[in-house]
Each structure stands twice: as C-alpha cells, then as structure tokens.
Amino acid sequence: MVLQIAYAAVSAIFPTKYYVHIACASLVLLVAYAFAQGRTTNRERDLHARVVILTGAFTPLGLTLLTALATRGAHVIAISSYPLEHAYPSLIIPLLRTTTKNENIFAEHADLSNPASIREFCTRFLTGQDQRLDAIVFAHEYRGIGSIFGKSRNKAEELRETSSLATFLMLTLLLPALLVEPAERDIRIVNIINPFYAASTPLFPTTLSSGAQSPSLFLQEGARALRTAVLTRHLQRVLDSLPNREVTPDSRGTKKSSGTTSAQSPKGDEKPRALELQPSNIIAVSVCPGISRKDTIVPLLSAQQIDGTERSLVGFFIYVLLFPILWLFTKSPTASVQSVLHVIFLPTPLKRALAHIDATINPTQPPKGESSTDDKQGRPRVVYEEVVKPGALYRECAVVKVDVPPLPQAPAAAEIIEAPKSGTGEHKTKEKGKSKDKGKKLPQVTFPDDGEIGGEEVGRAVWEWYEEHLKVWEARFKAAEVKGEESEGQSGVDATS
Template sequence: MVLKVLESLVTNLFPTQYTVHIVVAIASIFALRAFSQGRATNRERDLHARTILVTGGFTPFGLTILQELAERGAHIIALSSDPIDSPRIALLIDVLRTTTSNEEIYAEQCDLLSPASIQSFCKRFLTGEQKRIDALLFTHEYSHIGAFKRFMTRSKAEDEAEREQLSLASFLLTTLLLPALLTAPAERDIRIINVVNRFYAAAAAGPSSSSFYDSKPSSSDSIFLAEGTRSLRTIILTRHLQRILDALPSAQVPKTDSTSSAIHVVNSDSQKSNIVAITVSPGISRSDTMSRLLNADWTSTAGYSKMGVLLYLLTLPFLHLLTKSSVAAVQTVLHVLFLPTPFKLLSQTPSKAKTDSGIDKSDAPEEVLKPGSLYAECAVVKLKVPPSPPLEEEGNEKGKGKETEEAMDLPDDGELGGELAGRRVWEAFEAALKAWEKANPTLEELEAEAKAAAEQETPNVEGISSA
C-alpha cells in the first residue's frame, strides 16, 4: 500500500515523459559537486614522532588541518594570537585531544601582526629543550582579506596593512627558525609549506612591472588583484628560498654509499637539500574565502556585515555546490605532506638489485615532491610568470655587491620568473621587514619595559609590607 502511494505521488509530481531530463539534471548536479570539491589525495603517512608547527590553526581551514594531522599522530604546535589560557583556545585544544586521542597538541601564543611577538616565540622555542621541527605549515595567508565594497566594515588601508604584515610574518618566522632546520640531521625530511589563495592568476602579469618588486606594492582597487599579488609574491619567494637551500654547502646533503642501508629514491640532481619549500593553493572554500568576501564571518573581531551574513545564508545551497568544504580544501596540503621527497630514505635488503651508481630504483614511488613548486588539486601547477624587467644601473651594482658579500651562486632555472625575479622579491621582503620592525617595538624594548615595570613594582610592594 505504501509503495503504491509513493508510486502515485512520484508519477503526479514527476511525469514519466520528463524522467530522462530529471535523471540528467540530478547526475549533472552530482558531477558539478564532485568537480568543485577537487581531487583528494591518494597518499597516506604516519606522522607519529613528527613535530609540525602550524600558523592560522584556529580558522575553519586551520582546524581541519589540525584534526587531520592529529589523527595521524603528529606532535602539533599551533600558534595563536590569543592567550593560550583563553577559554576559546583551551576548549578547542581539549576537543582536538579528545576526538583524535592525541595528547601531543599544544598551543603557543604568537601574534603574527607583531614582529616582537614572533621574535619572542622563536626565542622561547630555540632556547627550549625541544627544538625539533619536521614541518612549518603556514596556513594564515590562505584566509581571504577584503570584502566587496557593499559589505566592507573597515578601510582598504587596513586590509592592505594586514596583507603585508601577514606575509612578512611568514618571512620572519622562516628566517628565524631556519637555523634550527639547517642544524637538524641531514637525513631528516623537513618541509616548509606556504598556503596561499587561488587568486594568483589575477596577478600573473604583475612581475613584468617593476612596481611588483617594490617593498610595498602599489594598492589596487580590485581585491582579487590585491590578494593575487600577495599570493604570487609568496609563490615566487618560496621558489627562491628553495634555490637558496639548494645552494648551501654540500654538508647539508645526505650522503649515499653502496654499503648503506638507506638510499635515495631519486637522483640528487633534482634536490640538493633535505629541506623542501612548497607553496599550496587549496582553492576557493566557503568558510575561508566566500564568507570573507561577503564579510559574513560573525566571529571576526573586526566586525561583520549583517547584509553579508544574510546573503551568505541565502546562497549557501549554491556555495555548497560550487565551492569547497574545509575537508576538500585541505587535501592538497595533506598531499604535499604525505608525498615522499627526492631524498626520502627507504630500507634496502641485500637481495634488491642496484644500478651502477648503487641506487635502487625498483621501489621508487611513482610520484615524488617537486621542491620549490606550486601545488593545486594534488598536482604541480605549471605557472608561467614573466621574467623580471632588467634592473637599473644602480640596482645592478647593488645586487652584484650583495651577491658577492653572501658568496651565494644561485643558478637561473627560469621557473616562476627566474632567479632575478626571486631575488628581487626576496630583497623587497627584507626591506619591508626592516621597515616593519622599525615601526613596531622590538623584543628588546618590550623586555626592557617589562623589566623596568617589575623593578618599579618591587619598592611599592616592600613599602606596603613595612607599613
């Protein structure tokens, strides 16, 4: 009886002559949904005893990353601008530990908008007992900055300042923690991963202009171009960092000999350092991209637009269909964490056949991580970046002097604009970092103020006690 009622209901609502159309429409919706979610990684990796430092870990995207890493046993250090004993941070850490059965999840206070706070964290970490880092995962640059004009609640200058400061935070953290990475055992697999937004394509023509390489790029009326410029500069900077790592003395390169039980998978020509720098573009997500474009994040301390929240809720069914969830967005990040690097070491048994060079390639993986590359949808993106325009005479002399002083001979591989483009972006970051540090209190100044305040309070306490 029930089946007959259902059959009658379906027949009345969906006439049989439209069955094919309905089936095609439903299949198209499912296909569009699957396409918009992108590829999922087909790799897996046990992360027990691996220490991963994560920035931006308390955004929707970042929390998904923390959960995925914790489920695989990683030792996680998540940086937070809020005090680690604040109710929100304490609750999130407790929930992650409980749901993943992993107690090795910790939060450390570090305000990425303050160079002194970054220096303070790095000083605490580098002087502590535990200095091991297996991966630096910078996810804080993925969250979109800037809303459509109709939904803005703060000025464009504030957005531009935050973009610049967050990019400089990645650069400062990398340079301060790099000594700890370089002194790690050469056999250790270390990765530096910068997560950027998908709008780099909007700024693809930017490197052909000298203004792209200024320490403070010119502002743009388009939020997509502004976000794309930030993303592309990080991509080029990461590629140049890999050039620098590969140019370091050969002491950083793991050695291979025919009697060793640990051998390289890929020829060492493809990678000179055990440290791999990678950029990842997860795509457009609902929570970290679209909600911010509409200024619909009602948890933001910078305020939100009620109209944006309403529009976001109304369009949510379409956003579910056309944009990524946080789980889908993190897949490429996991992919580059799980892929073996060219210096990934495998156990070898005497029965395995070797080549003339003593390298066994019988168990070589089908895919290895490509150092310095940009990854999206679990694959390398062949991004064509125009080369940098020639430097002026004065600029050439300065560049040559700096290169001689550092005694660093970097080959021009032509990738992502080439060595000159990478060097100019690197020098622009250095100049902007100096200006940022000069405009803000230094760590020494903050420590001196805290010491002076403590000394001033001591006599007052003694006076009260004697009274």
C-alpha cells in the first residue's frame, strides 16, 4: 500500500516520459560530484610509534587529519591556539582517544600569533624526555584568511604574514631535532597550502621584490600559498646539501650507516660504490587539498564566525542559497585530506633504494611493496611503485608543476656573463667600470639550482624574506611586552601613591 502511494506520487510529479532524462541528469550530477571530490589515495601505512606534530588541528581539515592519523596508531601532538581548558582540546582529545582506541593523542598550547608562545612550546619539546619526531604537518595555513565582505584588508594581510612566519619559526626551531635523528629514519615535513597559489604565479617575483600588495583577495591568498611552496622547495635544497651519512649493505644484506661522506671507498680505492651520498632522509613537501567548503568557501564569504572574525549575514545567506551547488562542486574535509595522507603514506626514494639493495643481494625476493612477474623468457620483471618526490607540490595525489618566473633583474654593478655549471653553483662576473675586485667571483652556492618552483634564486629570496620579517615580528612583540610591563609598573606606582 505504501509503495503504491509512493509510486503514484512520483508518477504525478515526474511523468513516465521523463524517466530517461532524469536518469541521465542524475548520472551527470554523480560524475560531476565524483570528479569534484578529487582522487582518493591508494596508499596505506601503519603509523604506530610515529610521532607527528600537527598544527591547525582544530580546523575542519585538521580534525579530519588528526582522526586519520590517530586511527592508524600515530602518536599525535595537536597544537592548539586555544587554552587547554577550552572546549575544543578538553573535549575533542578525550573523545578521539575513545573513538580511535589510541591513547597517544595529546594537545599542546602554542599561540601561533605569538612568537614567544611558539618558542616556549619548542623549548618544552626539545628539552623533554622523548624528542623523537617523525613528521611535522603544518595545517594552519590552509584555512582562508580574509573575506570578500571583509572591512579590514590590512588586518587580514597581517594575519597572513603572521601565519606564514609561525610556520617558519616553528620549523627552524624544531629542525635541529630532526637533523640528529638516525639517517635511516623516514621524516616528513608537510606544508598544506590554499588552492589560490596559481593565481599569483605570474606576479609573484615582482610582488616579492617590491613588497607591494595586490588589492585582490585571491592574489593575496595565492601569494601566501606560493610563498610557502617556494620555501618548502628551498628547504629541501638546503637539506640535500647537508653532509649525509652513506648507507651501504653489509655482508649479511642488512643496512648500515657510516660517518664518511666521501665519494670513494673508505679503503681508498677509486671505484665508487652505488648509493653513496644519499639525499636527506628528511622530506619536505607542499600539499594543496583543493577547494573545501569548510576551510575555503566559509571564510571567503564570512558565513561563520572564525577565531574572532565577524560573521556577515549577507555571506551566510549566500552560502545557504548556494549550498547545493557548493556541495556538488567543492570538497568535504574527508576528500580534502586525501592528498595529505598520500604524501605521508608514500615511501621515500631512500627507503626504496635500500629495498633494491636487499633485492640485489637476495634476487628471489622483490623489494617490499613491489611486485615481480616473469616475462616470456622467464626472467623476473620488477614493477616499480610510486615514491614521494622531495620538495614537490602535490595536488590530487599527484605532483604539480609550478612555473614561477625569475626575479626581475635590478640594476647592479655586476652582470652574469656565464651561466653556472650544473651542480657547481658558481657564477663568473664582470664588473662595469674599473674596480680592484675585477675578475672576482660571486659567493658560491653550496647546492645546485634545479629550477623547480622558481629555482634557487627565488627560493633564496623567499628565505631572506622570512628571516627579515621574522626579526620585525619578534621585535614588535618584545616592544609590546616592554611597553606593557612599563604600564603595569606605572599603575602600581600610582596605586601606591
């Protein structure tokens, strides 16, 4: 009876001759939704005993990522800008421990808008008993800053700069702990950026050199994202240029590390060995999760009050009216986190190279994670798997090529007359006019220029930008603290009088 009533109602609303059209439209919408959600990672990894520091843990993307890591057994330290007595860390952390059956989930307070708070957290971690660190995931820069209905553009730009400087400060403070880890340990640094980086690519070098800010909100957000991606790529160049321990197999087929960094054998023979001078075991990558409803559209429209920002009623109603379209063409937090999990789950080139050493010693066993089949002649054939690319930018679980133009050439006393040789980083210069320094070379660079994401020149300029602005940021906070102490002292004197 119920089915008959339902069939009669559907037939009255949708006549039979429209069934084919409805089916085709539903199929198109389903395909559009699946395409908009993006790729899902096909990798998996056991993260038990791995220690992960996660910033932005209480954003929609951060909570989804925190749950995914905790489900796989990771020891997660969630950085909370809220006090630990706040409802977010005090209620969510115990709930996650129960639902994921993982007791190794902790919240630590660090106000990412205050350099002193960041230094305090890093000091606590570096002086603690357990200093093991396998991954740092910076998720706080993904959420959008600024709104198309926002009134204070200057405040939004200050928040963007503060967010970027917080990443750089925490990274540089924790980097010594990563460098002393065993050379065989797999360590990841993941920077999550917003999807507007492509909009600012053509103008990024000019903006970086002049310091002028674009009036467009999308270009401002894109410049912040692209700056983080360039920093990540340059950090990988620095890490790979450091002296690393070589990893070679011993007579039993196991791996061992020695302290030599020579390209020759320790015995002095001239024949170089395979896999000497391995790249850094610390892998730094950038990830763009795409356009998310919660972390991209909501802040863009000011549809919700976030971290003290005002909510716009106009933006809220626009979000409600467009929600069916937004639900269809933008990502949920679960879909957004897939690319982040992909770069965490992928094996590193170093691990895969060591697996091939084992396979060479024991050819009957293919490297772990790879399959071996026989060809028509009966010879084994190894099918290689994907490995994470150090310093790359990932989107939709794949590497994205970003062509950042070079820095604009400023008038200078020296001009480059010969391009640097590959891997040398040397430049021959010619002085304009007579000078005692004629014929001297510019300071040599200790790592080669690969040309990726702007190349070494843009990367060095971005690194210097971070260093200069970090000094200004910390000096401003110290001046504010001194002024506050003087005001408190003056108040105390007045009260005593």
